[in-house]
Amino acid sequence: MTVHLAVALDGAGWHPAAWRDPLSRPAELFRAAYWADLAAEAERGLLDFLTFEDAFAVQSSRWDGPDGRTDQVRGRLDAVLVAARLSAVTSHIGLVPTTSTTHTEPFHVAVGIASLDHTTLGRAGWRPQVSGRASDAAHFGRRTLPEISVDDFRTGRHADVVAELFNEAADAVEVVRRLWDSWEDDAIIRDAATGRYVDRERLHYIDFEGPRFSVRGPSITPRPPQGQPLITSLAHDTVPYEFAARSADVVYLTPHTPEQVTSILAEVRAAEGRTGRQGAPLKVFADLVVFLDPGDQDGPSGSERLAQLDELDGTPYTSDALVFTGSAADLADLLLDWHGRGLDGFRLRPGALPRDLTAITRDLVPELQARGAFRGAYAETVLRERLGLPRPANRYAAAR
Amino acid sequence: MGRRMHLAAHFPGVNNTTVWSDPDAGSQIDFASFVHLAKTAERGGFDFFFLAEGLRLREMKGRIHDLDVMGRPESLTVLAALAGATSRLGLAATVNSTFNEPYELARRLATLDHLSDGRAAWNVVTSWDAFTGENFRRGGYLPQSDRYTRAREALQTVRELWDSWDADALRADRESGEFVTPDQGAFRHQGQHFDISGIFNTPRPPQGHPVIIQAGDSEEGREFAASDADVIFSRHSVPEEARAFFKDVKSRLARYGRRPDDLKILPAVTVVLGDTEDEAAERAAAIRRAQVSAPTALAYIEGIWGRDFSGYDPDGPLPDLEPDAGEGVSKGRAQFRGDRVAIARRWRELADTRGLTIRELVIEATGRQTFVGTPEAVAGQMDGYVQGEASDGFILVPHLTPTGLDEFVDRVVPLLRERGSLRAEYTGATLREHLGLREPRTGGEKA
Known part of the structure; x- marks a missing residue:
């Protein structure tokens, strides 16, 4: 039984001071070559897929809005386009950008991800994300959201707003999935005898009507090669578990202990039951932030690097996910233990880039391979297939 | 230079x-x-x-x-x-x-x-x-x-x-x-x-x-x-x-x-x-015919006239139908949003003067x-x-x-x-x- 390994790319790495790592490339974070090199390294390590973070806000040490700091990475590129830029310079790895379900038009997301699936010949995924910040909403000026604090999530204050954001996200995913199916695979017929380029019987209005928006369809982009690109979501609580169960193919979870792996998995499976999920169960991944020890070379250990970065930043690093420091062998032990408890795979968040990505591909991957727990070569070129998910039948073709 | x-x-x-x-x-x-x-x-x-x-x-x-x-x-x-x-x-x-x-x-x-x-x-x-x-x-x-x-x-x-x-x-x-x-x-x-x-x-x-x-x-x-x-x-x-x-x-x-x-x-x-110039002209004409298939010619006329022409022969003459100035039959296409009645009048003149069939007319009038x-x-x-x-x-x-x-x-x-x-x-x-x-x-x- 082998594990699935994904890596989450974000700026110079997940530690806010990661750009000050001597091996980082902070002046190149907005250049294509930087991202192409990271993707090439990930592909060399035979990783399943890469995810790309995004938001309609500058990074901040505060939950609820900008902090004015200048000593951390600030600025982002559009994640769908970063992924697309890598289409022609990669050949196997999956590319999974993040977009907002709160502010981005579902129609644009559907055609964007479908287009990414076309440019990569079936390697696209999508991570829908809600944007709850009032300051993000002011960038669009079309709606207002209340200021929500971290504590509000614990206390349940604004629970109605949170539920609303996730319901809207589920509607957005439904629209996107319908649009992907709105062209049947064989809609383009090029029938010279009748002069018809498409068979209009194989194109479908989606006629989505929800409380927040309606979308008529069909898509302007033919059905993606995968049929339905892979949908993934990060979840920490009941509402997002249910959103994942309703809408996603893969869910990223954040257990901190082996016991939590078991208990969170049970919650996810219960959410699948409550939402009446049909088809394949969610593929479950755990997220971990990793600072790895150097393999053969000399250099600071993962924990020493974390301490150095913490000192530079002025604050100890905290994360929603477990922060792992140690050797590749120790990490392999942990991953296989958690895998044995029912996880399908892991999304590793490199503490610093490219250093911790290189440690994953050159140290962790061989360690897992030696234990027979990771592929020795890419077999599938299509992302869904790599995760053992079938190519979905078209909902409209079946109904016709 | x-x-x-x-x-x-x-x-x-x-x-x-x-x-x-x-x-x-x-x-x-x-x-x-x-x-x-x-x-x-x-x-x-x-x-x-x-x-x-x-x-x-x-x-x-x-x-x-x-x-x-x-x-x-x-x-x-x-x-x-x-x-x-x-x-x-x-x-x-x-x-x-x-x-x-x-x-x-x-x-x-x-x-x-x-x-x-x-x-x-x-x-x-x-x-x-x-x-x-x-x-x-x-x-x-x-x-x-x-x-x-x-x-x-x-x-x-x-x-x-x-x-x-x-x-x-x-x-x-x-x-x-x-x-x-x-x-x-x-x-x-x-x-x-x-x-x-x-x-x-x-x-x-x-x-x-x-x-x-x-x-x-x-x-x-x-x-x-x-x-x-x-x-x-x-x-x-x-x-x-x-x-x-x-x-x-x-x-x-x-x-x-x-x-x-x-x-x-x-x-x-x-x-x-x-x-040669002749060969180029022949290729150009062939491309025009490919761009305006018989059904496309009819659809074009329908777009300009704003009404149904089903049943008419694209290789026959332009029938004696007046354009419908209403909402039109084509959606999502800029070229059919202008003054269709005026365009229809010009097209009819062109067809009459030159003795063109529907398809020839569309080939001629939309030549680019x-x-x-x-x-x-x-x-x-x-x-x-x-x-x-x-x-x-x-x-x-x-x-x-x-x-x-x-x-x-x-x-x-x-x-x-x-x-x-x-x-x-x-x-x-x-x-x-x-x-x-x-x-x-x-x-x-x-x-």
């Missing part, structure tokens, strides 16, 4: 001018088709590669129009992918300013500019129809009179967002610990269409502002181009009309403090080559072939056109995907280079440099 010609390539569009029935016609969707065309354009030293956009499939008589090429990937996504397959070619995306919000639009265009090292362009278009709006949560309707006010304000706001970061904001200085200089991205825009504020999160694009393209032809469109655009995508390819258009638009620039060279005028043109001849003759005409100030160059619209530019680049480009009217190789890195454009003027004050 004479005037330098600027060339651009239009990916074959979703309309009947793209011939899908040809045995050489490849996929309109496969990324390989885009790569082939873009690389061919780059081999020819073209300034940029252009992708159009349409946000709703076209309809005829209440049903999806099924005769033309339809369906395409999203412009910016494909262009970002092409940035990885090309190194110098400019990458121009058509993106609607009605169904996109400035914050997202500005960062997507800025992202393409970053990821291509300064090769991005934005063709600003506007929609106003409820038909397209049915695909968007924003909803549809923008009064037609607000098209340009919305487009202008969207562009102005996007420029303000690009200007919200200093060009040298990124320090990435490990020693001092300063990643970025203070107060980057702060903006506030309050206007008729947008009331937004906060922090923009994408650093200033390498070109300052990506190149702005405009295609409007009305009085308002020309004025918008004169005040705000770097390139105008013109429909005027007939030499006399083109010269008049060129003169008119260039004369408008001074009142915005701009020089004639600050706006490049590029008409959309087609090229058909042959070893600009340069037909031997490579030598075409190179001479194109050069003469530019030297005679009918345009600054051309946007070539091939009729075939993906090989539609091959012959032009193989046979005409060398001749243009010999004449010195087309660059032998790229001398600049960014699209602004290819086009000979100045640094952008900075738009608004920072918030």
Whole structure:
């Protein structure tokens, strides 16, 4: 039984001071070559897929809005386009950008991800994300959201707003999935005898009507090669578990202990039951932030690097996910233990880039391979297939 | 030395001018088709590669129009992918300013500019129809009179967002610990269409502002181009009309403090080559027939007349039916939105005078072939056109995907280079440099 390994790319790495790592490339974070090199390294390590973070806000040490700091990475590129830029310079790895379900038009997301699936010949995924910040909403000026604090999530204050954001996200995913199916695979017929380029019987209005928006369809982009690109979501609580169960193919979870792996998995499976999920169960991944020890070379250990970065930043690093420091062998032990408890795979968040990505591909991957727990070569070129998910039948073709 | 010609390539569009029935016609969707065309354009030293956009499939008589090429990937996504397959070619995306919000639009265009090292362009278009709006949560309707006010304000706001970061904001200085200089991205825009504020999160694009393209032809469109655009995508390819258009638009620039060279005028043109003039003319006629199939001819007449012509023979005479001036039968197609009754009258006169069948009429009336001849003759005409100030160059619209530019680049480009009217190789890195454009003027004050 082998594990699935994904890596989450974000700026110079997940530690806010990661750009000050001597091996980082902070002046190149907005250049294509930087991202192409990271993707090439990930592909060399035979990783399943890469995810790309995004938001309609500058990074901040505060939950609820900008902090004015200048000593951390600030600025982002559009994640769908970063992924697309890598289409022609990669050949196997999956590319999974993040977009907002709160502010981005579902129609644009559907055609964007479908287009990414076309440019990569079936390697696209999508991570829908809600944007709850009032300051993000002011960038669009079309709606207002209340200021929500971290504590509000614990206390349940604004629970109605949170539920609303996730319901809207589920509607957005439904629209996107319908649009992907709105062209049947064989809609383009090029029938010279009748002069018809498409068979209009194989194109479908989606006629989505929800409380927040309606979308008529069909898509302007033919059905993606995968049929339905892979949908993934990060979840920490009941509402997002249910959103994942309703809408996603893969869910990223954040257990901190082996016991939590078991208990969170049970919650996810219960959410699948409550939402009446049909088809394949969610593929479950755990997220971990990793600072790895150097393999053969000399250099600071993962924990020493974390301490150095913490000192530079002025604050100890905290994360929603477990922060792992140690050797590749120790990490392999942990991953296989958690895998044995029912996880399908892991999304590793490199503490610093490219250093911790290189440690994953050159140290962790061989360690897992030696234990027979990771592929020795890419077999599938299509992302869904790599995760053992079938190519979905078209909902409209079946109904016709 | 004479005037330098600027060339651009239009990916074959979703309309009947793209011939899908040809045995050489490849996929309109496969990324390989885009790569082939873009690389061919780059081999020819073209300034940029252009992708159009349409946000709703076209309809005829209440049903999806099924005769033309339809369906395409999203412009910016494909262009970002092409940035990885090309190194110098400019990458121009058509993106609607009605169904996109400035914050997202500005960062997507800025992202393409970053990821291509300064090769991005934005063709600003506007929609106003409820038909397209049915695909968007924003909803549809923008009064037609607000098209340009919305487009202008969207562009102005996007420029303000690009200007919200200093060009040298990124320090990435490990020693001092300063990643970025203070107060980057702060903006506030309050206007008729947008009331937004906060922090923009994408650093200033390498070109300052990506190149702005405009295609409007009305009085308002020309004025918008004169005040705000770097390139105008013109429909005027007939030499006399083109010269008049060129003169008119260039004369408008001074009142915005701009020089004639600050706006490049590029008409959309087609090229058909042959070893002899006769052969070229024969090929041109064959292409026209392929572009206007019998069902397409009928659909065209229906679009203009605004009524059903089912049952009429496309190879027979134009029946004696009056156009219906009402709502029309075609949706999502700009060419059927004008004064259809007047067009129908002209078409009937043409058919009567020349004794044309329906299909012959449509072939004749919608003919768009600009340069037909031997490579030598075409190179001479194109050069003469530019030297005679009918345009600054051309946007070539091939009729075939993906090989539609091959012959032009193989046979005409060398001749243009010999004449010195087309660059032998790229001398600049960014699209602004290819086009000979100045640094952008900075738009608004920072918030």
